[in-house]
Amino acid sequence: MVSSSAAIRRTAGRSEGETRTRDLPDAVRVLLNGAVLVLLWNHLWFKDLSDRSSLAAAEGGSPVTQALFLAAGVGMALAVWRIGLRHLRPLATPSLALCALWLGATSLLSVDPMLSLRRLTLFAIAALLSAGVLVVARSPRQLALTLAGSAGVILVTCYLAVALVPDLAVHSAFDVNADPDHAGLWRGTFPHKNDASAAMVILIVVGLYVAAVANRWLGWAVILLAAGFLVASGSKTALLLLPVVLAVTTLCRLFTGGAMRSLLLVGPVVAFTVVSVGSVLVPSIGDALGGVMRDTTFTGRTQIWEFAIDNILVRPWRGWGIGAFWMTERTMYAGSEELTWVNTAIHSHNAYLDTALIGGLPFLVLTLAAFVIAPLRDLQRVAGGRGLDAETLLFLRLWFLGLASASFETVLYNGNSATCCMFMMAVFGLRLRTRYAVAAE
Template sequence: MARDMPDWMRVLLNGAVLVVLWNHLWFQDLASRSLLEASEDGSAPTQATFAILALAMAAALRRLGPERLRPLATWPLGLCAGWLGVTVLASIEPSLSIRRAMLLAIAAMLSAGLLVVARSPRQFALTLGGSALVILLASYAAVALVPNLAIHSGFDVNSDPSHPGLWRGIFPHKNEAGAAMVILVIVGLYVAAAASRVLGWLVVLLAAGFLVAAGSKTALLLAPVILAITALCRVFRGTLSRTLLLLGPVVVFSLVSIGSVVVPAIQDRLGAVMTDATFTGRNEIWAFALDNILIRPLRGWGYGAFWMTERTMYAGSEQLSWVNTANHAHNAYLDTALMMGLPGLVLTLVAVMLMPLRDIQAVAGGRDLDPATMLFVRLWFLGLASASFETVLYNGNNATCCMFMMAVFGLRLRTRNRLAPD
């Protein structure tokens, strides 16, 4: 039988989950030579943290009633999860895939649980705002007090000539910091609309300032695009217009990324208008990923069993030596095909691209988007757009992935159970 939870327990649990999902590796030393080694064992502190939060969230869901998550049991999500399970068992490293898939499952449960544990939109917004301030104030303090652990330098083992001086705060890399700041800008706008203008705009300003200092090109590019496109969804409310608005940019980003490798004409055109048509060497990684997708096109290599493993890092390819040390493909669609094969990619696109689009129209077809739905739409669109340049799908260690899952779940729950008023 479902029972109530006191507000302090709800806020404490959700706050802890949000902080961990946004960043669970504080103050990583990028000068450590251990970062050059294969990482098949994973991080013990990360595993312990997620395990503790999983137990706490499971207890909360049991107390509140797990049937509240029943609307998430849809056939697209079920098929996606089922195929992921098949490819985990068929992995070239089954034990490695199983361990990493367990972390993903925990992250998915935590992302969904946030929506159930929150008592109301206002409580959810205030918890988001408070958690955002923890991340932001800690990051600014880190830059001021321990700059060697919060600012990129030439001593980083994988240092890029353009990285020294860029802020990363408590995050492992400036790109992760940039992605988190975009999330916090979106969160701040929701907080301002649903709970507190002062707190919300404070989060927005602090996150935007840190985003500029981090200098993450992808995040700086995507932030205005996401805000502009989702704002237009308030104006154009029809199914066709919203579909074109939300999926059109995703198609364009895929064409300029993967298309630059597959179609030479696209590369030539990009080279005429861009100073870095190689996307800082990512096209070499994309070409390497495409070659390996074709080796195992149906079932893939297995979840988490390709990058940063001994098979990839020490494969002996001198021409691609730096590519072999990449920790992901910098493209979520390619990484999905690498892990789950082409069938897994198709199922994923149906489950996390087409079905949420249908849910958006089911919740707000022909009408304006309320603050909660707008939050989910922005986070969902952020995930889809980021996927062309970063690995943000099926990555439980990634803040954008966790917020993307929360958005997908949130849109589904909104079609069945509108959030309770304050």
Template sequence: MSELVDASEIRSLAAGIERQQVMDIVRGATFIGTLLLGWISLHPFVSLGDLQIGDVGTGNELATYAVFGALSVLTVALALRNDARGLATLLSPAFVLFGAWLMVTVVLSLDPTTSIKRLSLTICVVAVTAALMLLPKSQQELMHWFTIAALALLAICYLGILLAPDLSIHLATDPQEPGLAGNWRGAFGHKNQAASIMVVVLFLGVYVLRSGLWLSGAAIIALASLFLLYSAGKSSLTLCFVVLLLTSTIHFIRALWLRAIVLLTPLVLLNLLSIGAVMSEGLAGISRLLPFDSTFTGRTDIWAFALQSLHARLLTGYGFASFWGSSAIQNLPEGKEWAGFAAHSHNGYLDTALGTGLPGLALLILVLVILPLRNFQRADEGGNNGPLAMMLLRIWLFGLYLSAMESFFLDRSEPSWFTFLLAVFGLHYLARFRAKA
């Protein structure tokens, strides 16, 4: 009889191990697959030859909504099974208040239908990224998943350059920006988007290298750096060096207020010398003295128009993601017709104010600027100060700086927004839980 019991226990144990192995495969495949989807979308290698203005990367496809809706259910279910406590920590006053205000802006939107539709995808993406960082059971597992995803993305992009250069490199025949001819974009719709993601992949490579996978880390750094150079993303390349330089000083600066000054001063300066230059002649004069294009490649006209429009609805904005390309832009004066075709204002902070008003901008700064830095400080003081925390800090800081030149905050499934959220939630969890090796 004891032999039968022992055999039954062995079979039960074997079945349990098999189920756990299946769940491990599901978790890993979900993490890697979702990360690659967030980076390259459902429509990689899009042809730019027959696109109209504003077509690239709009994120309006039904399939995108359906896939991210399904992924939000899957990833949250896996996270609840794996670490329900982590998800519960997201019900903080700051997150709840920010989410509530976004709902208010939908109700008060000039185009509620568009706002509801776009907010629904944004919520799905937020849920996916919040849950995704809870799927790995250890830092070792997370490192291997990030390594596989980074190498897969690089392989996809380089294969595109070799096998389908007309879909991976900007061409002189592209109707929108023929001046970008020769710049690499890989699987992405624009070289600037490719450059920003390659900077993130480079940070991942540094993390992998410091975590012990020397060969994989070095390969990721080399391949991402080469692609970044050939994409000619000057803003991303410059900001990459700035972020690496500033974050290298963190080990010598321990006080939170000093770290805030070092890391956030460039963010303030970027906005003052860009949008501020449109608002103040004194700042404009300083901007003209600097060794770069004082119009920021024509962005000053967009900022001036956006600021003028914002003045009419400072409190509530025009509604979540419902200003550009909507009925809010009409009866344009001569010389401003381009505004009817613009996709965004090339500044995430300004676009947030346009959509959600100054209260929304203040809450976004609290949730995406102040709290992540405080979370890094808490993680550092709690012993979670290894390569993972530094990688997340770099991705977060790069996203903050880049948002002074580009606009991806709250932008549904935009790759930079997707990756930025991973860093924000990763720092949130590291501040509250001890990461297993």
């Protein structure tokens, strides 16, 4: 992790001269991490939503995306190798290893193995980049300043895009695969307003970290610019989740007991899941919600969830394979003569359902163990019985944001998602903190 880089070098027993030969200049560290963060936050700039080709099956992937991730992956791999691969050793946990093995096996058993292996490669590179940023950063302050610079690139280009090329930065009635109600909502350089809003929530969290670790004015500049764009994006989910994330993680600073923190962090996620997918699985929950909520369809997502659940039951033990279900010819055209909006959905709007679609119900269990239970345990090992330092709080906020978002968006095992990449970084960061927290202090 960020401070683990310095901590490892202090505890590895290497001579000062040998350490210098394995070091990377600060300029290289900042430029590499800055480029990687911008790539993870947004790599599909200025997408033309009036292009009808976006309605076609997307099995081939984007050559530009593949080239960018491959280049970044090679650069990060070389940097981590130069600094020392041993820095990533704490991430070799049984739970993460089992997830990786199951994901690889189900990719080979996918309904389209070649497609799944390509998507698996993209996700693996995204995971490497998310972990590598923590190793390459020399210190918390350097990470904070790099985050601020990358956030500035995203924010400035988004605002300039709205001002100079609104036809490519604002939703319009000519968007072929978007809700007509989205017209006028800002998306900046992002392919959709939901992508933009998710990134803005991340940038607000980043701004709080920058303000605490590096520079208060710089941090608050990031926060205010990101908040303004978030409001203009009109994303109800992001606007709902942001105060929940900030409130829950703030309470975790006050309550230091493991049981209380676990309840604070897991309780809202369970509640979101019950309100969303639970209303489809259990009719009585849907009826109860109908009595207190004006609209229980979640913008029509209940139909997508029903479609996803039906197809999970078709292959409950091994799933369909990563990237081999949504937006494929099999899903869009097989079994129906009429192309419906449900068939053309790009995901199920629920990460837990999509996890089961990828690798079956066993993979969902493994995912919960690796990405929910293990980070809770790591958090308590790092800060059990005491308050949260700025670094741990950053990872906690990003991790909880991913968990909460997962009830409404697909943010797990999706290398194209900024929330997924920051969620993985948070999981890795909490794990690395258990190894280097004492030395870092």
